[in-house]
Amino acid sequence: HHRRLVRDYEARPDNSASMITIAMIDNLAKRLTTETTPTWRYN
Template sequence: MRPDSSPSLDAGFKKRLVEHGAHLGVDVEIVTKDPQVKGFSVVKRRWVVERTIGWLMHHRRLVRDYETRPDNSASMTTLTMIDNRAKRLTTETTPTWRDD
């Protein structure tokens, strides 16, 4: 993340994550739809969230919620993002269920 940017959140996560960010000393920006626009409107930086979720769905274990403990799920998400970053740095891939 660039030093001049703050994390952006969808309006659905407003209360809990803003409080958590304040506890950590992080300024959190809530991204909301412009009330003047009727119908569909593009929400700023929403594509970043959608892209990241798409990357996570390439890993079989994260497609379904197999984990019963939240810390296991968080660990698998972290490992997946490490794998994605390693692929981008080395241009090598690790075997996934799509490589069959």
């Protein structure tokens, strides 16, 4: 979801920090609004 965070493409450090903050807010919002499921399934 957040491929942009894999490499630091931002010229300014505060832009990078903002992108990380937005990604964390997005992750937390998804956790709060969806039902919890395991990240892997045993077959």
